[in-house]
Amino acid sequence: MKEKSYLIENPEKNLKSYPRSMRKLFFMMAKEKPDVIISTGLGWFDIFVFLLAKLSKSHTIYIESWCRTDSCTGTGNILKHIADEFLVQWPELAEDVEGKVKFRGGVI
Amino acid sequence: MILVIVGTLGYPFDRLLRKMDEITPELGEEVVMQLGISEYEPKNTKSFHFESEETLNDLYDRCSLLVCHAGAGTILNGLIRGKSIVLVPRRAEEKEVTNDHQLLLVDKMEKQGKAIGVTDVNGLKEAIFKARGFSSGPAVVDHKLVNYLSDVLLEYSKKC
Numbered sequence: 547m548k549e550k551s552y553l554i555e556n557p558e559k560n561l562k563s564y565p566r567s568m569r570k571l572f573f574m575m576a577k578e579k580p581d582v583i584i585s586t587g588l589g590w591f592d593i594f595v596f597l598l599a600k601l602s603k604s605h606t607i608y609i610e611s612w613c614r615t616d617s618c619t620g621t622g623n624i625l626k627h628i629a630d631e632f633l634v635q636w637p638e639l640a641e642d643v644e645g646k647v648k649f650r651g652g653v654i
Numbered sequence: 655m656i657l658v659i660v661g662t663l664g665y666p667f668d669r670l671l672r673k674m675d676e677i678t679p680e681l682g683e684e685v686v687m688q689l690g691i692s693e694y695e696p697k698n699t700k701s702f703h704f705e706s707e708e709t710l711n712d713l714y715d716r717c718s719l720l721v722c723h724a725g726a727g728t729i730l731n732g733l734i735r736g737k738s739i740v741l742v743p744r745r746a747e748e749k750e751v752t753n754d755h756q757l758l759l760v761d762k763m764e765k766q767g768k769a770i771g772v773t774d775v776n777g778l779k780e781a782i783f784k785a786r787g788f789s790s791g792p793a794v795v796d797h798k799l800v801n802y803l804s805d806v807l808l809e810y811s812k813k814c
Contacts, residue, residue: 581810613726615758651798654733
């Protein structure tokens with residue numbers, strides 16, 4: 547499989563870069579039309595990515611951070627309802643939200 | 655060499671650095687500290703704010719003990735190398751982080767016997783002595799997650 551990468555600044559760290567990052571995101575999604583999107587989370591910007599993915603009918607997988615052992619991140623709690631698959635890295639965190647929150651292994 | 659890592663969060667962690675600097679003369683071992691955006695200037699240890707991944711990997715390889723905040727990346731770097739680890743969770747009330755999830759991760763690591771946790775930095779020296787030579791061995795990387803994702807991708811690539 548051919549690999550290609552895009553570098554988009556996380557606007558969470560620099561709000562001024564929001565318009566530029568959004569423009570790049572739209573361009574990337576329109577050009578690549580991804581079948582699958584996997585994200586390990588990058589804050590509120592992720593919500594735009596996942597909403598766009600809904601429009602383009604991409605299959606979305608969100609992986610919650612390994613550092614979250616008993617509750618999900620703010621972004622995670624919203625994306626639980628948007629992502630097609632929601633994976634957590636601790637088995638005890640896998641509760642059933644629309645049968646979506648699953649444990650499929652962690653980094654270690 | 656004892657390596658102290660506070661990570662790349664946008665909050666300082668002077669509480670840990672100040673205490674570490676203070677007890678360094680009593681540890682009988684060189685201490686190297688990564689300061690992040692903390693303002694504290696250590697007097698007894700070598701230090702740097704940020705470094706390249708290559709330099710950090712070398713430090714992780716060479717250290718005998720890792721003292722760090724309970725950030726996922728930092729802990730994993732210690733665990734995969736089987737290092738002795740002392741974890742000091744950043745606290746929201748000290749304005750070192752936005753919420754107290756690090757406390758829970760420390761708890762988890764302690765229960766699994768993978769690290770020693772210290773919430774009150776006054777207990778740091780004791781924890782370091784206790785942690786010396788204490789390691790659960792290099793952590794085994796779990797391939798289940800990667801295999802699962804590969805399967806999903808494979809399924810979609812067949813559809814194209």
